[in-house]
Amino acid sequence: MTFKSFHPPVRTLMGPGPSDVNPRVLAAMSRPTIGHLDPVFVDMMDEMKGLLQYAFQTRNALTLPVSAPGSAGMETCFVNLVQPGDTVVVCANGVFGGRMKENVERCGATPVMVEDEWGKPVDPQKLEDALKAHPQASTVAFVHAETSTGACSDVKTLTDIAHRHGCLVIVDSVTGLGGVELRVDDWGVDAIYSGSQKCLSCTPGLSPVSFNEAAVERIKSRKHKVQSWFLDLSLVMGYWGGGTKRAYHHTAPINALYALHESLVVLQEEGLENAWARHRAQHEALKAGLDTMGLSMIVAPEHRLPQLNAVKVPAGVDEAAVRKLLLDEFNLEIGAGLGPLAGKVWRIGLMGYGANRKNVLFCLGALETALV
Numbered sequence: 001m002t003f004k005s006f007h008p009p010v011r012t013l014m015g016p017g018p019s020d021v022n023p024r025v026l027a028a029m030s031r032p033t034i035g036h037l038d039p040v041f042v043d044m045m046d047e048m049k050g051l052l053q054y055a056f057q058t059r060n061a062l063t064l065p066v067s068a069p070g071s072a073g074m075e076t077c078f079v080n081l082v083q084p085g086d087t088v089v090v091c092a093n094g095v096f097g098g099r100m101k102e103n104v105e106r107c108g109a110t111p112v113m114v115e116d117e118w119g120k121p122v123d124p125q126k127l128e129d130a131l132k133a134h135p136q137a138s139t140v141a142f143v144h145a146e147t148s149t150g151a152c153s154d155v156k157t158l159t160d161i162a163h164r165h166g167c168l169v170i171v172d173s174v175t176g177l178g179g180v181e182l183r184v185d186d187w188g189v190d191a192i193y194s195g196s197q198k199c200l201s202c203t204p205g206l207s208p209v210s211f212n213e214a215a216v217e218r219i220k221s222r223k224h225k226v227q228s229w230f231l232d233l234s235l236v237m238g239y240w241g242g243g244t245k246r247a248y249h250h251t252a253p254i255n256a257l258y259a260l261h262e263s264l265v266v267l268q269e270e271g272l273e274n275a276w277a278r279h280r281a282q283h284e285a286l287k288a289g290l291d292t293m294g295l296s297m298i299v300a301p302e303h304r305l306p307q308l309n310a311v312k313v314p315a316g317v318d319e320a321a322v323r324k325l326l327l328d329e330f331n332l333e334i335g336a337g338l339g340p341l342a343g344k345v346w347r348i349g350l351m352g353y354g355a356n357r358k359n360v361l362f363c364l365g366a367l368e369t370a371l372v
């Protein structure tokens, strides 16, 4: 059998991610591949670190893109910071808190779950109570921007509580970074991971991470070898650590890193706070349009993520048929609900490059057509 080249259709991606990629990023990706120890590439890596520090609002020296998707950033945090026998408090208010629990168990540690209803932010009081009940806990993990529901949790408050109880925090900001306020240093976050494919308008497959000094200290004082060779930061640091002595660890995804570099340059050109404001403004516009169509959101206004809008499916509407129509007739992708929200919500993403007026009007118009 002979196969032909693959030519995907041109879609508008307004689901939970991946989001529309900025054409500048796609163009950057097609530039010539050079060696991953080429001095020109190494200079680009140094710039990348500075750009990521800006995006995360941190001075953390250990700030780098893991060569794999957001789930690998998650694993990088857990396998390096959690050891067998540890107790980790995991706050779960959607799909990704559940995935954190899996990570804790696979590290040989014990998860203590703090559960919140899907669509609600993590409740600080419940975290406080769990830490009082489990004084042996060493780590608290939670999701900043829950993609499965569109709820935003209060990173600073949760981090302060964790620190008062002597714990380090691991924060998932896969959907948060670039779309909503995030200040790693000011908020005292110890370890954080994100993804390239959401509000950074980059292609999927890379996971920016950042670790502060307390987290690095914990990694240095580990008694057990990190169980993952690939994600062991003490080895990865030899390549990403900076300076002239970069050693081969794995072959970096060169062109994907060009793409991430370009997306971060775009972010810097716009300005982080302007990017946050743009996401907010487009969310307000979408919300106004949904209101006129009689559609409502599941998350309370004060906890809503502008970049992920979970919209209630009206009674009697076949939500999958609507998504299919949008895809088939408008080349427009929106997301379905997950877990307890399956069949009950659509998830409309306004992420990065895709958070613009044209997309908002296009989505509202297509949705209205599908619903009449």
Ligand code: PLP
Residues within 6 Å of the ligand: 016, 017, 069, 070, 071, 072, 074, 096, 143, 145, 146, 147, 148, 172, 173, 174, 175, 195, 204, 205
């Ligand atoms: N965490 C959150 C909040 C996410 O939204 C996602 C992906 O959607 C992930 C983790 C996992 O990222 P990836 O799919 O890139 O592995």
